[in-house]
Amino acid sequence: MSDSTTDPKLAALEKSLSALVPAPGRIDRDQLLFRAGQASARRPQRLWPCAMALVSVIAVGLGLALMIRPEPRVIERVVFVSPESQAPASGSTGSTPLPNATAVQNKTESSRELWVSSAGYVQQRDQAIRWGVDALPPSGSIDSTAPALSIESLLGMPKEKLDQPSLFPLQF
Amino acid sequence: MMGPEGFSRLVDEQSAALLLYARQWCGAPEDVVQEAFLKLAGQVKTPDYPVAWLYRVVRNGAISAARSAQRRRRHEEAAAGRTPAWFIPSEAGQLDGEIASAALAKLPLEQREIIVAHLWGGLTFEQIALLIGSSSSTAHRRYLEGLTALRERLEKPCPTQPPIRS
C-alpha cells in the first residue's frame, strides 16, 4: 500500500506511474563529470585556507617589519634582460642591486589571486555569451572578495561627507 | 564531502528525473540540470540531502530559464513541433508514457511538480514542502488532488480523430 494514499485506485495509479522511466535527455555525462571535477577543484579546501592564512600572516608580519625599519640605502634598480640592452639601468652606483625580495614575494602571491578571479570571470563571460545574461547569477549571489566600490572613493571624500545633502539638487 | 563515485552515481540515478522535473517549466532542461550538478560539485560542504538540494536548485534554475526564454507575444502561435518525450517507451502491459505525459501536462503546475518530485524524484512531502515554500500537508493535498485528476483523465480515451469542422 502506498505511503501517500489509502485509496487503492490511487495507489495503483501511483504504482503504474512510478514504473515509467523518465527519458534521459541529452546530457553528456562524461562532459558533466569532467566539468564537475573542475568545479570541485575550484572550491576552497580546508587545508589551503589555513595554509594561505599562515602565509598571509607571515607576509603581513614581514610587511610591518619593512614599514617599521628605516629605508635601506641601496638604490633599487630592475635589470631587464632584453635583446636591446644588456647593461644595467642608468644611475647605477656600480653595485649589483636586486629587486626587493619581499615585494616580489607579495606580488607573486597577488598574481595567484588574479588567476583565480580571472578564471571565474572567463567562465561567467562564456556562459553569458552562450546562454544570455539571464544565465548569470543575480548580483547578490556573486562571490566577491574585493571591497565594493565605495561612494567616498568615487567622490574622493571622507566618509562623513556622505551625510551631507545630495550633490545633485535637481528636482523632478 | 561527496567523492567522485558518489557524485557520478547521483548523476546516473537522478539526472533523468531532474530533467523531467525541469521540463515542467522550461524547454532547455538539460542546461538547468547540468548547472545544478555543477553547483553541487562546487559546494564546500555536501548538502545533507543532496537530492532535495538538487531539486531546489533545478527548480530555481528552470523558473529563471523559463523567464529568459519567454518573449512578449502579440500574435497567435503557429502549430508547434514535437515535444521531447518525457518517458522512455513503455513495455507492453505498462501505462503508455505518451498518454501519461499528456495527462500530466494538463494538470496545474502546482500539482504536477509535486507529483513529479515525489514519484520520480523520491522526495518526501516534507522535502517538497520546503521546495515549494508551503506546508507538508498542503503538498500532500495537492499531490492527491493531482493524482485524482490524473486518474479521471486516464480513464477517458485519448481522441484519435481530428474534430470534425462543420
Place this chain on the structure above:
Amino acid sequence: MIARLPIWFCFWAVIPGVQEQAPPEEVVRVALRPAAAPVPALKYQFLPEYRNQVSGNAVIHYHRAGQMIGKMPGPEDKLWQWLEMPSKDLPREEGRLFLQRYHNLFRELELASRCDRCDWQFRERIRTDALGLLLPDIQQLREFAHLLRLRAGLEIADGRVADAVRTLRIGFAMAKHANQSPTMIAALVGVAIANQMADLVTDLIQVPGAPNLYWAITDLPQPFIDLRVTLQSERMIVSGLFSPLAEAGIDIRTTPLSSQQLQVVIAGMGQLFDNTHGRETTGLRLALIGMTAKGYPEAKEFLLAQGMAAETVEAMPRLQVVLIFALAEYDRLFDEMIKWQPIPYWQARPGMAKADQGLREEKIKSGELGRIPLAAYLIPAVQKVFFATTRLDRKLAALRSIEAIRLYAAGHDGKLPAALSEITEAPVPMDPVTGKDFDYKMEDGKAVLSAPPPAGEQSRFGNYLKYELTLTK
C-alpha cells in the same frame, strides 16, 4: 487553439506562457496609427540631450539605488508575470502599488541617466582585482531594468506617453552606462537592457495618439552598443594576470623567471585550465612537462625569429619559452577576431567566421603540438557577441522603418506604402545584419516587414525579424 493542433500531439505539454518545443515562427503584430513627425522634431528623445546633462559620475547614483533596492522578489512573485504581459493587460493599480516603494530608487536612476559620464573605475581595478570581482555592480543594473520595464509598461497602459518616454530614456541611458564598463559581460547586459527598452517602444507607438518616434529612435547611437573598448579590455585578462610580476619589474616576455615565479605561473595556469586551486597536481605538472617537451622547439624557433638573443632564450626556463609563444599566439588570434569590429557586421561576418575557424584549429593544434592553450581558453566567442549587438541595432532599425511607415501613412490618407521605396518622408534604414533593405510586402491588407537570418543560417529564435503591421484608427 487546441483544435488547431495536429491531434496526434495529444501529449502537447503547454505551460501557461512558456514554450517547450522548438520555437515556432515569431511574428510581432503591431497596430499602427498614422502620425506625422512631432514639432520640434526631437521633442521626444531616448537619451538625455547634452544641455540637460549634469557633470557627474552616474555610478554614484547606481550605488545609491543599489542600497535602496532591497531583496528582489522571488521567482514566484507576480512581478515576473507582469513583466511578460502585454502592457495593456497589466493590473495597473496593483502594479503602481508595487512600485511605490521604489520611488526614491527611480529618482536615483533618473539622476544617473543625466550624468555626463559613467566611470566604473574598472581600468584601474582590473589591474589589481581582475575582472571576476567587478561584476556585481553591473549585474545590479539588470534588476533596475526590471523595475523600469514595469513602470514603463504601466505608463504605456495608461497612455501616458511623455512619462513612458522619460522612463525609457532612463533605461536606454542605463544600457549605455553598462557599455561604459569595459567588460564583455557588461556589454551584454547593456544589450539586454536596450533590447527590453526597444520592445517597450514597440508597445508605446501603438498607444492611441502616440507621437511619431522616428527621429527619437534615429537619434540613438549606431551601433548602440560599442564593442571597441569592450574587446580591448578582454586582452587585459591576460596582461592583468602578470601585472603583479610586471610591477615587481619582471616582464614575463623578456625576463627569465625564477623557480618560485614559475611555480606561481604554473599554479595560476592550473586555475585557468585544470583548476588545481593554486597548487600543482601531478597531473598538471605532467601535462606541462609534456607540453614543454613537445612545444619547446617551435616556441624557441619563434622567439629567435622575433629577434630575441639566443643566450636570453637559453637562460629562460623552457616552460616560460613555451608560455611566451602561447602569449604571442593569443595576441595574433585575438587580433584576427577583433580587427573586424569597426566593419559593419554584414561585411565583417565572413572574416570573423574565418578567424573563428582559426581559433578552432588552434584548439586542436594546442593538443597536438604541445602548445599552452591560452588562446583556446581565453578568447571569447566574439562573433556571437558582435551578432548580439547587431541584432539590437536591427531591432532599432526595424522600429525606425515602422515609424517611417507611420510618417508615410500620415501624409497619404492613412494608407500603407506598397513598397518601402515609396517612403520619402524620412530615410528608411537598411538591415544592419544583411546590409540590405528590409523585406516588405503587402498581404491581405496588412504589411509584413521582415529580415531573414544571416546568410547560411537556419531560422532560429532571435536571428530573424517579422512584423505584421496593420493600420487602425
